[in-house]
Amino acid sequence: MSTLERSAGTRIPEGETFPLIFERSREGRRAWSLPEVGVDAPSLDELIPADQRRAAPPRLPEVSELDLVRHYTRLSQRNWAIDVGAYPLGSCTMKYNPKVAEDAAAMPGFSRLHPMADDDLAQGALELLGTLEKALCNATGMARLTLQPAAGAQGELTGLLIMRAHHKKQKSERRRVIIPDSAHGTNPASVSLAGWKAEEVRSDDRGLVDLEALEKALDDDVAGIMLTNPNTLGLFERDIVEIGRMVHEIGGLLYYDGANFNSIVGLCRPGDMGFDIVHMNLHKTFATPHGGGGPGSGPLAVSDRLEKFLPKPVLSWDEGAERWFWDDDRPDSIGRIHSFFGNFGINVRAYTYLRSLGPEGLKSVAEHAVLNANYLRVLISEAFPTAYPGTCMHEFVATAKPLKKFGVKGMDVAKRLIDLGYHPPTVYFPLVVEEALMVEPTETESKETIDGLAAALNQIAHEAETDPDLLHNAPVTTPSRRPNEAEAARHLKVRWTPE
Amino acid sequence: MDFLPHTDADDRAMLEAIGMSEIADLFEPIPAEVKLDRPLDVPPSLSEPELLEHLAQVAARNLGAGLTGFAGGGAYDHHLPSAVKALASRAEFATSYTPYQPELSQGVLQAVYEFQTSLCEIYGMEVANASLYDGANALTEAVNLTVRATKREKALVGATVHPHYVDVLRTYTAGLELDIEVVPFGDDGTVDWRSVDTSDAACVVVQSPNFFGRLEDVTAANDVAHGGGALAIAVTDPTAMGIIAAPGDQGADVAVGEGASLGNPTVYGGPYVGFFATKLDLVRQVPGRIAGETTDADGKRSFVLTLQAREQHIRRSKATSNVCTNQTLMAIAATIHLAWLGPGGLQRMGELCARRTAFAAGLLAEIPGCSIRFEGPRFKELVLETPVPGHDLSAALARRGFLAGPALGRWFPELDNCVLIAVTEKRTEDDIRGLVEAIEKEMAER
Numbered sequence A: 001m002s003t004l005e006r007s008a009g010t011r012i013p014e015g016e017t018f019p020l021i022f023e024r025s026r027e028g029r030r031a032w033s034l035p036e037v038g039v040d041a042p043s044l045d046e047l048i049p050a051d052q053r054r055a056a057p058p059r060l061p062e063v064s065e066l067d068l069v070r071h072y073t074r075l076s077q078r079n080w081a082i083d084v085g086a087y088p089l090g091s092c093t094m095k096y097n098p099k100v101a102e103d104a105a106a107m108p109g110f111s112r113l114h115p116m117a118d119d120d121l122a123q124g125a126l127e128l129l130g131t132l133e134k135a136l137c138n139a140t141g142m143a144r145l146t147l148q149p150a151a152g153a154q155g156e157l158t159g160l161l162i163m164r165a166h167h168k169k170q171k172s173e174r175r176r177v178i179i180p181d182s183a184h185g186t187n188p189a190s191v192s193l194a195g196w197k198a199e200e201v202r203s204d205d206r207g208l209v210d211l212e213a214l215e216k217a218l219d220d221d222v223a224g225i226m227l228t229n230p231n232t233l234g235l236f237e238r239d240i241v242e243i244g245r246m247v248h249e250i251g252g253l254l255y256y257d258g259a260n261f262n263s264i265v266g267l268c269r270p271g272d273m274g275f276d277i278v279h280m281n282l283h284k285t286f287a288t289p290h291g292g293g294g295p296g297s298g299p300l301a302v303s304d305r306l307e308k309f310l311p312k313p314v315l316s317w318d319e320g321a322e323r324w325f326w327d328d329d330r331p332d333s334i335g336r337i338h339s340f341f342g343n344f345g346i347n348v349r350a351y352t353y354l355r356s357l358g359p360e361g362l363k364s365v366a367e368h369a370v371l372n373a374n375y376l377r378v379l380i381s382e383a384f385p386t387a388y389p390g391t392c393m394h395e396f397v398a399t400a401k402p403l404k405k406f407g408v409k410g411m412d413v414a415k416r417l418i419d420l421g422y423h424p425p426t427v428y429f430p431l432v433v434e435e436a437l438m439v440e441p442t443e444t445e446s447k448e449t450i451d452g453l454a455a456a457l458n459q460i461a462h463e464a465e466t467d468p469d470l471l472h473n474a475p476v477t478t479p480s481r482r483p484n485e486a487e488a489a490r491h492l493k494v495r496w497t498p499e
Numbered sequence B: 001m002d003f004l005p006h007t008d009a010d011d012r013a014m015l016e017a018i019g020m021s022e023i024a025d026l027f028e029p030i031p032a033e034v035k036l037d038r039p040l041d042v043p044p045s046l047s048e049p050e051l052l053e054h055l056a057q058v059a060a061r062n063l064g065a066g067l068t069g070f071a072g073g074g075a076y077d078h079h080l081p082s083a084v085k086a087l088a089s090r091a092e093f094a095t096s097y098t099p100y101q102p103e104l105s106q107g108v109l110q111a112v113y114e115f116q117t118s119l120c121e122i123y124g125m126e127v128a129n130a131s132l133y134d135g136a137n138a139l140t141e142a143v144n145l146t147v148r149a150t151k152r153e154k155a156l157v158g159a160t161v162h163p164h165y166v167d168v169l170r171t172y173t174a175g176l177e178l179d180i181e182v183v184p185f186g187d188d189g190t191v192d193w194r195s196v197d198t199s200d201a202a203c204v205v206v207q208s209p210n211f212f213g214r215l216e217d218v219t220a221a222n223d224v225a226h227g228g229g230a231l232a233i234a235v236t237d238p239t240a241m242g243i244i245a246a247p248g249d250q251g252a253d254v255a256v257g258e259g260a261s262l263g264n265p266t267v268y269g270g271p272y273v274g275f276f277a278t279k280l281d282l283v284r285q286v287p288g289r290i291a292g293e294t295t296d297a298d299g300k301r302s303f304v305l306t307l308q309a310r311e312q313h314i315r316r317s318k319a320t321s322n323v324c325t326n327q328t329l330m331a332i333a334a335t336i337h338l339a340w341l342g343p344g345g346l347q348r349m350g351e352l353c354a355r356r357t358a359f360a361a362g363l364l365a366e367i368p369g370c371s372i373r374f375e376g377p378r379f380k381e382l383v384l385e386t387p388v389p390g391h392d393l394s395a396a397l398a399r400r401g402f403l404a405g406p407a408l409g410r411w412f413p414e415l416d417n418c419v420l421i422a423v424t425e426k427r428t429e430d431d432i433r434g435l436v437e438a439i440e441k442e443m444a445e446r
Helices: A065-076 A099-106 A123-140 A152-169 A186-193 A211-217 A240-249 A304-309 A344-380 A401-406 A410-419 A447-466 A468-472 A485-490 B008-018 B023-027 B048-060 B082-088 B106-123 B135-150 B163-172 B218-227 B280-285 B312-318 B328-365 B390-399 B429-445
Strands: A144-146 A176-180 A197-201 A222-228 A253-258 A277-280 A300-302 A314-318 A323-327 A396-399 A436-439 B068-071 B154-158 B179-183 B203-207 B231-235 B254-258 B274-278 B291-295 B301-305 B371-373 B381-385 B402-405 B418-422
Touching: A065 B082, A065 B106, A065 B328, A099 A344, A099 B048, A123 A144, A123 A277, A123 A300, A123 A314, A123 A323, A123 A344, A123 B048, A152 A186, A152 A222, A152 A253, A152 A277, A152 A300, A152 A304, A176 A186, A186 A197, A186 A222, A186 B312, A197 A211, A197 B312, A211 A240, A222 A240, A240 A253, A300 A304, A344 A396, A344 A436, A344 A447, A344 B008, A344 B023, A344 B048, A401 A447, A410 A436, A410 A447, A410 A468, A447 A468, A447 B008, A485 B291, A485 B301, B008 B023, B068 B418, B068 B429, B082 B328, B106 B274, B106 B291, B106 B301, B106 B328, B135 B154, B135 B163, B135 B203, B135 B231, B135 B254, B135 B274, B135 B280, B154 B163, B163 B179, B203 B218, B218 B231, B328 B371, B328 B381, B328 B418, B328 B429, B390 B402, B390 B418, B390 B429, B402 B429
Parallel strands: A176 A197, A176 A222, A222 A253, A253 A277, B068 B402, B154 B179, B154 B203, B203 B231, B231 B254
Antiparallel strands: A144 A300, A277 A300, A314 A323, A396 A436, B254 B274, B291 B301, B371 B381, B381 B418, B402 B418
């Protein structure tokens, strides 16, 4: 029985294709229930000119409500999720998303609140955001933050635009931003979007920023550096204080990519390391559900001297009137970055998580994320050595290179792991490691789960030697087996069309 | 409550396996000078019942959430079907992530493929991406697409486009130094596109229904764009697509919009979902993820992420966008809502919005001293002008149980006595008559 087909009745008979909702459509069937217009108003023909009217309605599915419910229930069962099993996808922090946060966000006082409601009608929301901001500023060691960015990449762009505004204010023309070669792809992409050029510096044999290479790259054309710390290899940048000194010396700013903040929260703070700008991924560190690819929330924090550039409106407290309000009167602001106030529903969930854990809980989260990663690292180190030696933080990058001699690749390991009941780690990232397997077990997995995962990986290493085809043919238990990606790009089909 | 499974015995056994005696040893790589020597100054831990009670008290202070909703301006109180809520909140969708391993992600991939199909159907387009952050972000990405495709650096944006979207466009493109030129609107609250020079523009941006609820002449905007070699971007409310012509059928090259009205609550402005659809010849310029159909090793239909060479994780600094995490769950909810509606339901939804708005307009115009600004075809929103500053009126209406607005003065000083009123399929005749009565009383008491 496959990992995705354990629940009775979800198995799709061999050879049968799971239909699209459009293929279940039968003319005349309906799920919708809406009232008659019922008021004395002109007809549509009278209200809307003929050339603005839709000639034929869109060909949406016509299904009964039960058709709809079964389709999406069964479709959901063709998907792995944290609630289904372990999901050690490196860099993504797939930890348990507490249910209480779902109840919180669904409270009508939050879910029914309209973003154009006057501040006086939204004091609860503003107070919640104010408390969340204060807590996140304390956790990062920063002065102020904006909760507008909807995800990490939007936070990155916001931070770079603030960096840009800062240099402009200093009347300093700069064109380059330094990023390590192990950085997430969003970093260089955000730099380009900010109108700058990304310049890579190499990692040294410790897997850390090469200080000599950095020294050479730094000059007064450099606007700043973007660093993930711990970096994408799961290693803490030990020289961070020195790096900060070097970058500040040439007038540059330090940007902290918070993708891995979950491994240090409560233990050390980007602000104390010298960072000027910090984004967090609340969907990672603060345990909000990742939604099959989003939503996230990517708040962006800054030090005192950059506060005036934050996106507007800025959440403020009116001492005299004892009320919260959105302050739009911010002449140096880079402007608005989101249609409204960011992913508020996600911020409510992050707040709920924060209030559930408290200071001790948050610290314990980081400690156990690091404990779990190191435990797993040690258990599989013989078969899958790490690319760089030593203790890792919340994740580590192992390599499947030793299996190459059996004709087995990292992707084969990943696919076989699926048959053994686990979501694979991130494969082939970061780019600096050959046959990379980036593993992040997260703190919410138990010792038994990690033992099982390690046993599966070690079994796979053994199978690579004894029965490599088992790996090449994996997975065999899933609704789809190694779908052809090249074919998808060659014969592009990105929407269903009726026969 | 920290949701950790570790017993003390687990901690000890794991540390022993690693060869360490205490957890602090794991943090040796962190320099002592930056280690925190005190607990974080964040609020203390609460148990679940305490936490829910606290949150209920906070939520209760959001007085706006309890009012009868006539507010608009880019967020609307639509009916959220029970089946849609139940299905979109399934943990298999909610607690998964980007479908990097297609074998374990056929659920999300197929749902995204269905989303793309639904979006193409309603907008009259050929390709859609898996979602962007919100309406403003979708518009910004569309403008960036046209800049790349035309190698021009000017955007001509109608003054009736949502002002927040224009703000975001300006913020986002500050580094690219695009020339954003706003084309003014006329007495009827729409833009006259006919005399606009597009010969050096990357794009024309028209919103219809526009920020005032009025239908714009989208065909004229598209024609004038194409006449000068520019591309045409239409910002379109998807809930209008059962009754109003699709932007693709009117000649738009890119259709974008805020999709939260489908499948998602207003939830104080987010998470929402940016809809983005275009024509196939622009597919390689599309930002973000796209699901595509293919076959697997057994020849079975399967879905994968496709054309990934456009994206940041492959193309890095040369990617079409920096977007990574998007709003997939909101897109899935919208897909399910559209399937619940079907063609007939979307038509009914549109008809309810348009005709009940017209009904409301008729009654509001009869209130002494009040009038409807910008007469002409509209969808689900109108501009009410009264003798009172718009903000004062919306505050007064809130005291009488109604949420109206936003007041328009903050963006358009000449419309200081104007508020937006939105009427969705949820607003009954009684609701509308109640609003009218409340305004009458308010006027009479002033």
